[in-house]
Amino acid sequence: MENNSDNDGNQNEYVRIDDFSISYNGSDIYEYPITLNSSLTDLSEKLSDITLTNLPAGTSLKDSGGNTIAPNADGSYTVVTDDTVGDATVTLVSPTSLTAAETGTITASVESIANSGDIAKTTLGGSGDDLIAFEAGDSVDGGAGNDTLTFGGAINLDFSDANMANISNIEKIDLSAGDHEITLSLSDVLDMTDPAHNLVITGDTNDTLHFSNDLAGSGWAQTNDGAESNGDGTATYSYSDGSDTLTLTVDENIQNTGL
Ligand SMILES: [Ca+2]
Ligand SMILES: [Ca+2]
Ligand SMILES: [Ca+2]
Ligand SMILES: [Ca+2]
Secondary structure (H helix, E strand, C coil): CCCCCCCCCCCCEEEEECCCCCCCCCCCCCEEEEEEEEEEECCCCCCCEEECCCCCCEEEEEEECCEEECCCCCCCCEEEECCCCCEEEEEEEECCCCCHHHCCCCCCEEEEEECCEEEEEEEEECCCCEECCCCCCCCCEEECCCCEECCCCCCCCCCHHHCCCCCEEECECCCCCCCCCEEEEEHHHHHHHCCCCCEEEEEECCEEEECCCCCCCCEEEEEEECCECCCCCCEEEEECCCCCCEEEECCCCEEEEEC
């Protein structure tokens, strides 16, 4: 279960994907039930349906009644749920056996809609290596696996903004598609990564990273300035407080300040 705070500081929705269970019906079809739970703790809000994205290629989805759910134009699937308690069980259907890594690519997201019209979106990656399309203000938990935030269009983001505080268990930020300028602090990276605190940032010469070592003076200090390239087009920057270490690996094509 995952709780997040919305922009007003209230607890809002959560969504959870239970572990996949696997059954085989003996007719060359493999079925993987997915249990979804979402809920509101602020009952003045409404809960959206649940959106599933990144289903493995060649698979389809059935609702609890066994009816096939048609994909949306963007390839995502909408699982219809109640306005206040969004529980549903759906079944992933595949003509081939799927590995946990393959089923793990699926992500689930849900939105809470306040009376004011404000929408707060929460996305959970769950297990597996997830590609998560991110927009400012989204709450994101990548969960286990090597998880990447991607960005549509050309958006500039300051991860130190108050509404960007709910990002966790992310391993990579991919700026490749579109031109982006992002602002990131040491504490932002500590918050958005798991306890290993490894973050990779990929991009190109049209992208800019502004980094601030805002925890200097609190025990965190830079221990490696990235002057020695890794030889693969990336450079690694290290920070430590003496017990924990943060490692930032940045595409050398990205313009930067502060590293
Ligand atoms: Ca996943
Ligand atoms: Ca994940
Ligand atoms: Ca992760
Ligand atoms: Ca780019």
